[in-house]
Each structure stands twice: as C-alpha cells, then as structure tokens.
Amino acid sequence: MKTKHTFYVAVVRITGKERQNNVSIMVVFNQMMCLFLMIALGYGVAKWGIVSQQVSGGLSSMVVKITCPMMVLSSVMTAKPQGTMKEIFMVFLLSIGLYIIFPLIGLVLNLVIRTPEKDKRLYIFMTTFSNVAFMGFPVINAIYGETGVFFTAIFNLTFNLFVFTFGVALMSGNTGKETISLKSLLNPGIIAAVVAIVIFALKLPVPTIISTTCSTVGSMTTPLAMIVIGSSLATVPLKEVFSEYRLYPYTILKQGIAPVLIWFLFKNFITNPMILAITVIVSAMPVAATTVMFSKEYGQDDVKAAKGVFITTLISIVTIPAITMLF
Numbered sequence: 001m002k003t004k005h006t007f008y009v010a011v012v013r014i015t016g017k018e019r020q021n022n023v024s025i026m027v028v029f030n031q032m033m034c035l036f037l038m039i040a041l042g043y044g045v046a047k048w049g050i051v052s053q054q055v056s057g058g059l060s061s062m063v064v065k066i067t068c069p070m071m072v073l074s075s076v077m078t079a080k081p082q083g084t085m086k087e088i089f090m091v092f093l094l095s096i097g098l099y100i101i102f103p104l105i106g107l108v109l110n111l112v113i114r115t116p117e118k119d120k121r122l123y124i125f126m127t128t129f130s131n132v133a134f135m136g137f138p139v140i141n142a143i144y145g146e147t148g149v150f151f152t153a154i155f156n157l158t159f160n161l162f163v164f165t166f167g168v169a170l171m172s173g174n175t176g177k178e179t180i181s182l183k184s185l186l187n188p189g190i191i192a193a194v195v196a197i198v199i200f201a202l203k204l205p206v207p208t209i210i211s212t213t214c215s216t217v218g219s220m221t222t223p224l225a226m227i228v229i230g231s232s233l234a235t236v237p238l239k240e241v242f243s244e245y246r247l248y249p250y251t252i253l254k255q256g257i258a259p260v261l262i263w264f265l266f267k268n269f270i271t272n273p274m275i276l277a278i279t280v281i282v283s284a285m286p287v288a289a290t291t292v293m294f295s296k297e298y299g300q301d302d303v304k305a306a307k308g309v310f311i312t313t314l315i316s317i318v319t320i321p322a323i324t325m326l327f
Contacts, residue, residue: 031139039227039229039233039310042232045231051231057296059224060292067224069160070192070221071218072156072157072189073195074211074218077206078211090275091155095154095155095159101262102128103128103170114246119304122304125291126287126291128167129159129290131286131309132282132285137149143327144278147274148274155278157200159288163290164189164190164193172299173298225292229289230306232303233310244307251315259284263326276327284319287309287312
C-alpha cells in the first residue's frame with residue numbers, strides 16, 4: 001500500500017508539473033498572438049496612411065511620458081503584498097542586482113556578435129530592459145499565482161527606476177555630470193517610480209478615483225506601444241524585418257544562454273525556489289516594447305529596435321517555455 005501511495009503521489013506531482021508547463025506554453029502563445037496582432041494593426045494603419053510618422057512620434061512620446069508612468073503607479077496602487085518582508089526585500093535586492101548584471105551581459109554580447117559602434121548603446125538597452133510587464137506578468141501568474149505576480153511587480157518597479165535613469169542616459173548619450181543632473185532625473189517616469197515606492201513602503205491609501213484614472217490610462221501603454229512598433233516597421237519593406245541577421249544569435253544568447261547562466265549564479269544562495277524561478281524567467285523575457293519609444297525619443301535607430309522587439313518576441317515562443325520547464 002505504501003508503494004502504491006508513493007507511486008500515486010509521484011504521478012500526481014509529475015502530472016501537475018506537466019500541466020503547469022502546458023499552461024505556461026499556452027499563456028506565452030496567447031500573449032504572442034496578441035502582440036503580433038497589435039503590431040500588425042500598427043503596420044496596417046501606417047501603410048494605409050491613417051497614422052503618419054509624425055503622429056507615430058507623438059504617440060511614442062505619450063507612451064514614454066504619460067501612459068507608462070501611469071502604469072507604474074497603477075501596478076503599485078493595486079498590488080496586494082504577500083510573503084514576508086524579508087522575501088520582499090530580497091526580491092528587491094535581486095532585481096537591482098539583475099539590472100546591474102544585464103548591462104554587463106550586453107557589453108559581452110556586443111563583443112561576441114561584433115555589434116557596430118553606432119548600435120552598441122541600442123543593443124545594451126535591449127539586453128538590459130526586457131518585456132516584464134506584458135509577457136512577464138501573465139506567464140508568472142499562470143505558474144505561481146498572485147504571490148508570483150507581486151514579486152514580479154517588484155522587478156517591474158526596478159525596471160522603471162533603471163529605465164528612466166540609466167536607460168535615458170544610455171540612449172541619449174549623456175555622460176559625466178549631465179547623466180546625473182537633477183534635470184535628467186526630473187522626468188515623468190522616474191517621478192512616478194519614486195512616488196510608487198513611497199506608496200508601497202508607507203502603504204498609503206489612494207483614492208479610488210486616482211487609482212482608477214492611473215489604471216485606465218496605464219492600460220493604454222501596451223496597445224499604443226505595439227502600434228508604434230508596427231508603424232516603425234512600416235517604413236521598411238516587410239522582407240527587411242527578418243534581414244537583421246545579427247539579431248538571431250543575439251536572441252539565442254540573450255534569452256537562452258544568459259538566463260541559464262543567471263540560474264547557475266543565483267541558485268546557490270536563493271533558497272526560495274519560486275523566487276529563483278521568477279528571477280530566471282524575468283531574465284528570459286524578450287526585448288521591451290519601450291525600446292522603440294526610447295529610440296524614437298532619443299535619436300537611436302527605432303526601426304532596428306522594432307526589429308529587435310519583433311524577432312526576440314517571436315523566438316520567445318520557444319525560449320520562454322524551455323526556461324519555465326526547468327522549474
């Protein structure tokens with residue numbers, strides 16, 4: 001009887017893990033379809049002349065300066081903290097560690113794939129800032145539920161802290177005093193991130209009308225970002241979207257090999273398996289859609305950025321499920 005019971009428990013555990021992995025695969029597939037349909041819409045409205053490149057630039061600026069900061073505030077206002085304060089603090093430190101490691105990985109990848117000098121900043125940005133919000137949340141939610149979503153929200157908060165400081169400095173090319181000037185820090189994104197940290201740390205109550213407004217405006221971020229990406233792709237022949245051959249080895253290195261290396265690096269001192277898994281899965285996400293918006297805003301190659309988002313998201317159909325199956 002004991003042997004049968006042990007066998008039954010083992011089967012249940014294996015079956016449960018397989019079902020969990022199947023769920024994550026379907027979540028990734030569904031999110032991919034949503035992304036591609038919105039990108040296709042952006043491509044279509046640009047080709048049909050409904051959205052000009054000037055309008056696309058305005059939408060890009062609106063995403064960076066308005067809808068994205070609103071999304072940051074909304075995520076903190078609606079989050080329900082779970083887990084111990086020690087775990088929350090550890091996840092925050094881990095997220096900071098990742099965003100210190102990612103640029104270093106970007107430097108290495110630039111050397112490996114021999115990135116042209118003019119594109120090095122863009123490739124470091126793409127390596128550092130992945131699509132935590134749109135792809136990360138649903139995948140983590142399917143596997144670990146609300147607690148996993150909350151921990152992922154901490155990664156997303158750190159993402160915004162870094163993207164509106166280090167990201168702005170990187171893409172704009174500022175160096176020295178200009179990089180750390182008060183003026184460069186007083187942008188909507190970093191202000192929203194600081195306010196979000198204060199709300200989270202002090203557990204400040206937020207009026208429903210404020211949180212609802214932030215949530216509604218913030219929810220526009222993903223569709224607007226995808227439309228901007230599609231309209232950027234419309235400026236080049238469709239066959240050229242797949243002609244950026246450097247992106248293929250780059251994507252395998254960024255989303256396949258790098259997350260495994262991060263797993264080896266962190267597995268020895270992260271005792272909570274869920275936190276370890278979330279850390280690795282977040283590092284395996286495709287390039288963030290905000291890369292295109294920042295490229296437009298700060299004079300980088302937004303077409304190449306759009307290609308990077310498209311190709312890495314496409315290949316993530318394979319890489320993300322492969323990474324999730326490790327856990």
